[in-house]
Amino acid sequence: MINDLKLDKLSVIGRAAEAYAIGDLSEVKQRAERLYLGKRFPFVISREYPYPLHLFSPRLSAMLEGVASYPDAQKIWELITARENIIKMISVTEIKRTAAEILGPLFQNKYSDNKDRVMPRKQMIGYMIKIVMECFGFTTSRGRMQIDTTRGPDDSARRANYFKSATRYAKMTIDERDVLLEQIGNADVKRHFLAITDLILAGRTEYQKIYNIHGLTNWDSL
Template sequence: MNIDFKLDKLSVIGRAAEAYATGELSEVKERAERLYLGKRYPFVISPDYPYPLHLFSPRLSAMLEGVTNYPDAEETWELITARENIIKMTAVTEIKRTAAEILGPLFEEKYPQSDGIIARKQMIGYMIKIVMECFGYITSQGRMQIDTSGGSGNPNRRTNFFKSATRYAKMTPGERDALLGQIESADVKRHFLAITDLVIKGQTGYQRVYNIDGLTNWDTL
């Protein structure tokens, strides 16, 4: 169990539980309408929780709406949340590697090292954190160095957009219960339990749509 994990390390689930408990949903409703007017909302948990889970992060919302100076935020979010890339990130996490590492070569090709690279890496790292949380993964202790061994003069040297990245691990029911113990409000606890039950079991509306554990055979391609 990740015994040092605190409720305030969550980026969206805790905020969502509090907002649904208090009924203070106008801000996230307006964000969703501005970003997805006329479109199907992504990352909707269930009919009881009808707003995009990722938009409960004010920081991510500001990125996607262009309020903060992060380059290509909307395009980057679309790339990270592609089904194929979510499958890659969750799969590599299961073998105790970093989610960012598997997407590093993609971003290295798309965004060559240039001015603003630190801000872009921070943006990508935070977006990955949101996606992983939406799929039931929490930050694990410590960052991991990404292997780019072989030496700079070696043509076969492994390269990556990132030099180090945050590690994640699947949230266990025990860890969820420890987080519940940090919540004082009974109403917030009730919503937090309901949301995390769905996320941990892979039964949210968006997890059913993404179907990252589903198999595709030749006849269905």
């Protein structure tokens, strides 16, 4: 499996590094305050990086704030970012399956009778999964994987899954991170990118401590 090691394939880490480097944080601060007024911010990297990492994606922010265009966005985001679901996505990724595959039956049950805006909803879910996986140090791999919904060689019935194919992910290695690092020209951006990815890859961000995904055996959640 070959990771797609281009900086512009990242959705939040590169943008966060650039924003912290130039001190342009007012927009993400305002997004966080609108979405989490009076609440503890989720997906905070550290005291030095105090704003939600996922909100450095303008696209995801628009989904979470755009009630008219994305009426289910916040509920879907809460579902995807539930601890047990993140553990499931990481666990299946480690055996070279797709993160969306393990959540597919859940969304099939939730939306099987709802034929409205099926493709936009699938795209939204896929993008949200991408953000979560990136926050935990995973990058996209080239090509999509077909999701096998057959029950067995002698059974023509099919398991219900909301997705027919999905993006594959793989854990970013230090060497792969360094390949991305070399694509950054600005020294300050590079410094912040290094600091942020060091924390993520070591599992030492504030949100990773809260999620504590290795606090139980991953397979216990499947």
